């Protein structure tokens with residue numbers, strides 16, 4: 021077989037970022053990948069949509085040689101290969117749909133070590149000819165997808181799958197991973213036995229963390245909200261507060277310290293000694309609050325973290341889940357608490373559009389952010405939304421998230437939304453939310469008079485709502501993609517294609533009524 025350059029010193033995280041454009045591993049993905057990269061076997065049970073593919077795709081790129089993926093569904097195989105090719109990964113498939121020449125080209129590519137992944141139907145794989153080829157190639161791993169097909173008890177039994185146990189004996193040094201979304205304990209045992217995976221580590225994931233209470237509130241005065249929350253519910257508890265910037269980390273740690281809490285900052289701008297010391301104190305002492313950027317948390321396994329607070333919106337549900345997941349590892353009641361506002365949405369959208377990534381990368385990031393915002397604005401059970409995103413299901417609303425405990429009221433936003441959108445339009449899509457609200461509420465400030473906007477038709481037509489209510493309307497419009505912040509980064513709001521039917525008043529829209537907040541001291545940090 022042809023020698024390939026060894027690439028096993030590649031870092032799985034780096035591959036995740038560079039090739040797939042994702043921020044973080046989902047739960048278990050990292051552990052599974054490490055197991056395979058180190059040459060171990062794995063049996064993976066994860067819900068559909070949970071992210072099984074990455075569990076072998078990343079090791080396929082980290083380990084030297086070609087990964088053989090056995091998949092019974094030809095259409096799926098073709099989709100995956102197409103998607104991988106689009107990402108620049110060298111992938112191909114072998115199945116019954118190809119003619120002789122196509123198959124021969126693919127086999128040649130395998131033999132010359134040009135492939136990172138080769139997808140193969142089971143009946144094809146077990147042909148003596150194919151096995152012979154594999155023996156002469158360099159194989160990095162075998163991935164057996166839909167592994168429950170080996171079970172005679174299930175609906176999907178395929179006799180070809182039984183033959184796959186040969187891989188264990190014929191390729192004893194090649195790590196194998198079997199994956200399935202449906203397997204009770206008996207089936208799992210059957211899979212392990214029939215595929216000769218009795219030494220494989222089992223990775224079983226549902227995504228629910230029932231002891232974590234999820235809560236997300238609109239930001240009014242973030243600092244006061246945080247202090248109130250900790251004082252009322254977690255006084256003296258150990259917790260993590262996440263902020264986006266180093267500056268905010270420092271300020272927030274100081275704020276909490278001034279109130280008598282043991283709060284320590286943690287971010288990449290601190291020197292290594294301070295970082296290590298703060299982390300150490302967080303791990304060893306009781307009741308320490310660590311205030312951190314996302315730099316903190318990798319590999320932190322402290323069981324009794326009672327709360328995780330977010331003062332800034334994470335970029336994706338993966339990040340949110342991972343960060344909040346650091347709470348309550350001991351299974352005791354814990355809180356995942358977050359405040360977010362219009363400025364967060366605008367900032368994240370701008371960071372994303374201004375980033376260096378290619379179009380594919382940005383499209384993915386945009387979808388991730390939309391899902392995150394969807395969770396913020398949802399009026400039904402948050403846990404159900406979160407779990408559905410990871411392919412897991414929860415039959416009933418959880419009863420342990422804020423929307424379950426205090427179902428948010430909604431109101432008919434049709435007219436308000438029409439007014440808000442026309443105001444954006446009439447003022448030329450050049451202004452930020454504060455200005456727009458001033459116009460809607462008929463303020464006589466100088467900027468408006470200078471621009472002559474006291475004469476536009478939307479001037480003063482919005483006095484029925486308070487400035488805070490309007491902020492909530494605008495936030496929901498941006499969160500739901502009807503408005504976007506200008507790409508230049510001045511915070512001007514612009515209409516999107518999507519808002520047309522709303523602008524014309526053709527469709528109904530229900531808005532979330534933000535919880536009434538007590539008049540807060542100090543000025544609101546953002547809306």
Ligand code: ADP
Nearest residue numbers: 042044045046067068069070071072073074338
């Ligand atoms: P499964 O095979 O378990 O049904 P997939 O591998 O098809 O799930 O993944 C489902 C979706 O989740 C895909 O759109 C994939 O891009 C996305 N995904 C998987 N892992 C991650 C991750 N670490 N970060 C972000 N998105 C991910």
Ligand code: ZN
Nearest residue numbers: 401418421424
């Ligand atoms: Zn709920």
